[in-house]
Amino acid sequence: MRILLVPFALATLGQAAHADGISSAYTDLDSQKDCVTYAQAEEGDGEWAELACSGYRGYPVLIAYDDARESLFYGFPPGGDMTTVWESFSGFNSSGAKVEWRIESKGDVAVPFAVIHRRSISNPEDENKPTEVLLVAKVAQMEARDGCTIGLVLATGNPQANDQARKLADEKARNFACGKDKHTVIGNVPAFGRVDN
DSSP states (O other): OHHHHHHHHHHHHHHHHHEEEEEEEEEEOOOSEEEEEEEEEEEEEEEEEEEEEEEEEEEEEEEETTEEEEEEEEOOOOGOOOGGGEEEESEEEEEEEEEEEEEEETTTEOOOEEEEEEEEOOTOOOOTEEEEEEEEEEOOTTOOOOOOOEEEEEOTTTTHHHHHHHHHHHHGGGOOOOOTSSOOEEEEEOOEEEOOO
């Protein structure tokens, strides 16, 4: 019995030591399955909606939808309401079905500090070929509730897009001051803006 416990203990120590650092976890985002609509337009009031979706281990993803455009917020919003900020592309857009969470682990504590999320933006020159962009966002923590877009990486025709997005997330997300710092743009990305209500 002791012979079995020693290798098990060594394996556990190796896993704990290996877990420290930065890694990725992936979650699905299906508005029909993973989200609850908590506000929406009444008849004759346009086509807007606000949804709360499951994210990573209790960290929610909030979606505000209006006029075929989406603004997403990752983590815990200020005052529990994400409608205070709208961040989106000016063109019609939609979000991808997978969210990559960048997670910093220290011992038993694992905190998601950034997300990388693919967005598709309509192309006025060819409606069958949308522009793909990786949106990099700071995840709002329970205590600070400070989350926003920190960068945009053109993914269409860019084989380095994933590496560039991860580098941006890992180097800038944790210290990014939302509403003050300017987000980084890599490549010829469609127009994107932030509106504070």
